[in-house]
Amino acid sequence: MTNLDLSKPTSELAPSGTPLLEVDDLHVEFRTRGGVVNAVNGVSYSLAAGETLAILGESGSGKSVSAQAIMGILETPPAVINGGGIWFQGKDMLEMSAEDQRKIRGPGISMIFQDALSSLNPVYSVGFQIGEMFRAHRGLSKKEARKRAIELMDRVRIPAAARRVDDYPHQFSGGMRQRVMIAMAIALDPRILIADEPTTALDVTVQAQVMDLLKDLQGETGMGLILITHDLGVVNEVADNVAVMYAGEIVERGTVDDVFSKPSHPYTEGLMGSVPQVEAKGGRLRPIAGQPPNLARIPSGCPFHPRCARRRLGADAAPGRECATDVPPLRLVVPGREAACHYSEEVLGVPAE
Amino acid sequence: MGRYVARRLLLTIPVLLGASFLIFAMVYALPGDPIRALGGDRPLSPAVIAELRERFNLNDPLYIQYWEYMKNLFQGDLGTDFRGRPVIETIERALPVTVKLAITAVVFEILIGLVAGVLAGIRRNSFFDNVVLVSTTLIVSIPILVLAFFAQLLFGLKLGWFPIAGTNDGLYSYLLPGLVLASGSLAYVARLTRTSLAENLRADYVRTARAKGLPTRTVIVRHTLRNSLIPVVTFIGADIGALLGGAIVTETVFNLPGIGREVFNAIRSQEGAVVVGIVTLMVFFFIFFNLVVDVLYAVLDPRIRYD
Ligand SMILES: Nc1ncnc2c1ncn2[C@@H]1O[C@H](COP(=O)(O)OP(=O)(O)O)[C@@H](O)[C@H]1O
Ligand code: SF4
Ligand SMILES: [Mg+2]
Numbered sequence: 001m002t003n004l005d006l007s008k009p010t011s012e013l014a015p016s017g018t019p020l021l022e023v024d025d026l027h028v029e030f031r032t033r034g035g036v037v038n039a040v041n042g043v044s045y046s047l048a049a050g051e052t053l054a055i056l057g058e059s060g061s062g063k064s065v066s067a068q069a070i071m072g073i074l075e076t077p078p079a080v081i082n083g084g085g086i087w088f089q090g091k092d093m094l095e096m097s098a099e100d101q102r103k104i105r106g107p108g109i110s111m112i113f114q115d116a117l118s119s120l121n122p123v124y125s126v127g128f129q130i131g132e133m134f135r136a137h138r139g140l141s142k143k144e145a146r147k148r149a150i151e152l153m154d155r156v157r158i159p160a161a162a163r164r165v166d167d168y169p170h171q172f173s174g175g176m177r178q179r180v181m182i183a184m185a186i187a188l189d190p191r192i193l194i195a196d197e198p199t200t201a202l203d204v205t206v207q208a209q210v211m212d213l214l215k216d217l218q219g220e221t222g223m224g225l226i227l228i229t230h231d232l233g234v235v236n237e238v239a240d241n242v243a244v245m246y247a248g249e250i251v252e253r254g255t256v257d258d259v260f261s262k263p264s265h266p267y268t269e270g271l272m273g274s275v276p277q278v279e280a281k282g283g284r285l286r287p288i289a290g291q292p293p294n295l296a297r298i299p300s301g302c303p304f305h306p307r308c309a310r311r312r313l314g315a316d317a318a319p320g321r322e323c324a325t326d327v328p329p330l331r332l333v334v335p336g337r338e339a340a341c342h343y344s345e346e347v348l349g350v351p352a353e
Numbered sequence: 354m355g356r357y358v359a360r361r362l363l364l365t366i367p368v369l370l371g372a373s374f375l376i377f378a379m380v381y382a383l384p385g386d387p388i389r390a391l392g393g394d395r396p397l398s399p400a401v402i403a404e405l406r407e408r409f410n411l412n413d414p415l416y417i418q419y420w421e422y423m424k425n426l427f428q429g430d431l432g433t434d435f436r437g438r439p440v441i442e443t444i445e446r447a448l449p450v451t452v453k454l455a456i457t458a459v460v461f462e463i464l465i466g467l468v469a470g471v472l473a474g475i476r477r478n479s480f481f482d483n484v485v486l487v488s489t490t491l492i493v494s495i496p497i498l499v500l501a502f503f504a505q506l507l508f509g510l511k512l513g514w515f516p517i518a519g520t521n522d523g524l525y526s527y528l529l530p531g532l533v534l535a536s537g538s539l540a541y542v543a544r545l546t547r548t549s550l551a552e553n554l555r556a557d558y559v560r561t562a563r564a565k566g567l568p569t570r571t572v573i574v575r576h577t578l579r580n581s582l583i584p585v586v587t588f589i590g591a592d593i594g595a596l597l598g599g600a601i602v603t604e605t606v607f608n609l610p611g612i613g614r615e616v617f618n619a620i621r622s623q624e625g626a627v628v629v630g631i632v633t634l635m636v637f638f639f640i641f642f643n644l645v646v647d648v649l650y651a652v653l654d655p656r657i658r659y660d
Contacts, residue, residue, distance in 0.1 A: 105566030113564075118557040121576055122656055123583075170657045184565065246648040287476045 001193045004145070017250070018090050019046040020107070020191050021070070027083030028069050028248075037295045039065040041248040042084070044330075047192065047224040054235040054256065055228045056271065057245035060292050063228045066245075068196045070102040071111050088192070106137050107188040114197040116177035120169035125152075126180045128164035133187035152183040156213060175206035179213065187215055187348040193218075194226040199234070207231075211238060232271070236260055244268050247293045247303040250330060264311045264339040265350040301325045302341065310343055358648060365640045366374065372636040373629055374419055380417050380625040382548040383485050405435065409625075411529065432626035434619070440630040442616055447631075449632045450520060451611035454604065457524075457531025458538070462589055470546025470585070477551055485547065489540035497599055501606040518608035530607040534599050538592045549581040556580070559592055562590065583653045590646035594639030 002264035028040035040062045048055050055063050060178040068074045070086055072093060086093040088108055093101055113119040120129060130152055140148065141305040146165060153161035156179040163347040169177055178198060185193055195214060199207035215238055218225050223349065227239060235242055235256060242259050244252040263269040286319030293299055301324040303313045311323040320326055321342035330340040334350060389403045405411075410418045426431055431440040432498075445639040473482040492500070508529055509517035515529040516522045539643070553559060556575055600613035608614070612631050619627035651657040 043425075068560075071564055073560060102568065105564055107566075110566075111564045113557060113561065115557060119561045121558040121562070123581065123654060132567060133565060136565070136571065165557050170656050181561075184561075330480055 008079070008169075020078070020089060021047040021089040023066070023084070024087075025084040026066060026069060026081070026086065027072065028065050028079055028081050030078045031067070031080060032078055032149065035296045038298060039079075039248050039295055040069065042337075043245070043248070043250055044084075045243055045250065045253070046243070047226060049224055050218070050222045051192065051241065052225040052227055052239045053217065054239035054242045055226060055245060056230075056232070056235060056242055056286070058292050060295070063245055063249035064196050064293070064344075065248075067111065067196055067226065067228060071105060071109060072098075073105070094197040098212050103137070105175075106133055106190065108193065108306070109192040110185040111194040111196065112178070112181045112185045112191040112198050114174060114200050116174065116181045116201070117169060117221060118185050119181060122169055125166045125168055130168075130180065130184045133184060137188055146254045148187070152187055156180075156186075162245060173200050173206075174244070175210060178206075178210050180215065182210075186221070186223075188222055190219055190224065192224045194228070196228045197230065200229075202232060207234075209250060232260075238322070244271070247298050249303065249340060250338075251304065251341070252337075252339040253330070258337055261279060262348055264333050264337055264344040266343075266347055267304050267340045268339075269347060270307075270309075299324075302328050304323065310347065312322075312343065354648070354651065356531045358505070358644065361644050361647070365637065368640060369527050369633060369637055373423075376479055376629050376632045377419050377422065377600060377625065378415060378558070380620070380623060381418065383620075383623050393575045409435065411474045413622055418625075423618055425518065431630045434624045434627050435622070439624050443627060444514075444612060444630060444634065446612055447612040447615045449602050450609055451597065451613060453524070453527055454531055454534060454600055454609060454613075455593060456525045456609055458596055459589065461532050461535035461591060462542050462592070466535075466542030467546055467582075467585065470543040471550060473543065474547040474550030474554070474581070475573070475575065479548075485543055489543050492536050492540040497533065497537060498535055498602050498647075501530075502604055504533050505606060526609070530609060533607075534603040535597060535601070538589075538596070542585060544591060546585050549584050553581045554575045583650070586653065587646045587650050590649055592640040593642050594635075598599035598637045600608070 023046070024044050026040055027038075027045045030037040030039055043062070043066050043260075045053065057063055060208075065074065065079070069079075070083055070093075074081070081094060088104055092137065093104065120126065127146050127149040129138075130149035131142065134140040134145040134148050135142065137204065148196070150161045150165050153165060158164060158176055158179050164172075169180065172180065178201075182198075193214075198214065199210050202210060211234055214225065214227075217223070227234070229235060239256045242256050243250045244259070244265065246267050252259060252263065252268045254264075259268060260272065261271055288307055293303055293306075299306055301322065302308065302311070305313075305323040312318070313322065313324050317323060317326075321328075323342060328340045328341065328342045330338050331344075333344040333348060335340050337348075339347075341347065386410075388402050388411065410421050413421070422432060431444070433439050434443070469485050472485040473479075473485040476482055495503075505517055510512045516526050520526045557576075558580075559572060560575050562572045567576070597613070600611060601617050602613070603609070604611045604613035607619045612634070616628060616635075618624075619631070
């Protein structure tokens with residue numbers, strides 16, 4: 001039985017130093033008719049209040065699945081969380097009851113999705129859908145909830161909120177719909193907001209506005225932000241730390257400044273190679289030669305080796321560091337930087353220890 | 354919306370005119386002489402036959418007969434059958450029976466079809482889901498006539514649970530024929546509900562509802578069922594019109610004195626006025642309920658706008 005008091009600021013609940021969120025060695029698989037898909041294979045990270053962690057990686061690398069595992073909204077079956085732990089403010093979410101988990105969603109952790117049109121229910125007004133947060137978690141009346149919905153719509157800068165509160169999702173533009181999603185997600189002042197490609201479906205100018213809004217909201221509330229994105233420009237601009245995912249694993253992790261100026265994993269290097277200047281707005285991930293791995297049959301050794309330009313096979317490899325047979329663990333390469341590559345020092349251009 | 358409804362209602366007029374003419378022509382084209390058959394075992398005298406043929410315009414060509422019929426219709430006269438009973442009285446007597454039968458059938462569709470579909474949709478691939486799958490496949494593959502006789506034989510005659518025929522037992526008499534009449538649609542409603550629910554459960558907005566921390570019941574009822582039922586409700590609405598066609602078989606087998614049995618008998622004795630009157634009424638109901646469904650659709654799904 002966990003008893004989380006979400007009305008108090010984080011600092012009073014968790015002893016200082018305890019991160020808001022800790023994910024440790026998370027494993028998720030999908031048991032399908034076609035076999036087992038290993039979507040997340042040992043992901044670990046932590047998030048502090050006010051921190052922005054960007055999660056980067058090709059599509060299909062397990063970013064959304066790991067985020068949904070944290071939210072506790074994976075459909076089980078087919079999904080199975082078959083290893084690891086998720087601690088929110090020091091409490092193990094995987095050990096608590098479904099009901100306690102549910103109570104965290106909204107006031108504790110909340111999430112916005114890529115496609116706001118399909119993520120909003122077409123048959124209810126946006127005001128109703130925002131207001132639901134207050135009705136379900138705070139027991140407010142329908143009328144009171146509607147009033148709070150208008151305030152929130154104002155807060156996410158939807159023009160003429162009072163007039164538009166009873167409109168339906170299809171009556172809004174893409175950018176405004178995403179603001180509605182954001183309003184819903186921040187309704188209860190969550191400690192953590194997970195934004196899963198929040199701007200991918202939007203026009204470039206609107207993308208920037210939505211990102212600005214998220215940053216401003218984070219500044220006001222001090223919430224931790226997990227930003228899943230394809231957009232290197234956005235990562236560079238808003239994130240503190242970055243975790244690069246490949247085949248359901250984190251293959252590189254560090255501060256944005258460090259990782260972007262000098263990658264230490266050939267996969268990250270490949271991603272960066274796509275963007276001549278990282279500062280360039282809207283820089284997208286370059287498709288790296290070769291196919292993303294089939295998560296039902298992840299390659300032996302380093303999962304990236306079939307596509308890696310730096311791989312060393314057979315006699316070329318150092319002992320115990322053969323790319324096709326030896327699995328490279330995520331390890332500290334230089335202070336503040338971890339990577340899962342046998343030859344990170346080489347990539348980074350520092351002498352091996 | 355109001356203008357849309359008005360336009361649709363206006364459109365029913367030419368449709369009804371065309372339908373009535375087609376039905377008229379079909380009755381006209383039927384082989385055999387209705388008047389000669391009227392006498393049964395005791396043949397009527399040629400003089401009587403001639404007089405009756407004259408009275409009912411049977412010697413005129415089709416378009417004249419139709420013209421005469423329509424002229425009377427617009428004066429509120431639906432004509433009489435060959436025995437001189439006004440068609441309007443037949444309809445007034447028979448319609449309540451059919452309405453009760455149709456309501457019984459719709460209630461079965463909702464109670465059994467919808468509930469079975471919801472349970473199967475929520476517990477996909479469970480034992481219950483498979484039972485629904487097999488039984489609905491069986492039901493839709495059996496013609497309603499066979500099903501009607503079978504139900505009558507098994508539940509009426511052998512087991513004696515229900516009256517075999519007639520309406521002597523009040524509403525109870527309607528249960529078995531209502532179930533038979535509903536069977537096909539009921540199976541379809543179950544399948545449609547299941548599919549629609551299964552589809553909606555995977556919808557992004559259901560994932561959002563869970564991410565919002567809404568209670569499971571709210572996620573299922575408010576954010577899944579409500580959306581899933583839109584196609585089901587519209588199907589049931591449109592099906593009410595179609596049920597009237599099925600009522601012809603059901604009412605005849607179970608000997609219920611509704612408009613279905615009347616029209617069946619009228620076709621056999623080539624009572625043109627009765628057939629045209631009743632079938633046109635059925636067509637009207639069909640069109641009407643389709644219009645109701647379109648309006649309902651716009652009410653249930655705010656994305657639908659007709660103007
Ligand atoms: N419901 C599911 N059934 C089977 N496999 C799934 C399911 N959902 C996701 N996956 C698998 O998990 C992998 C990771 O998906 P995802 O986390 O959505 O990737 P992304 O990094 O693009 O967000 C995908 O390759 C996909 O094959
Ligand atoms: S371990 Fe080998 S294959 Fe994997 S990224 Fe490093 S160099 Fe490439
Ligand atoms: Mg994704």
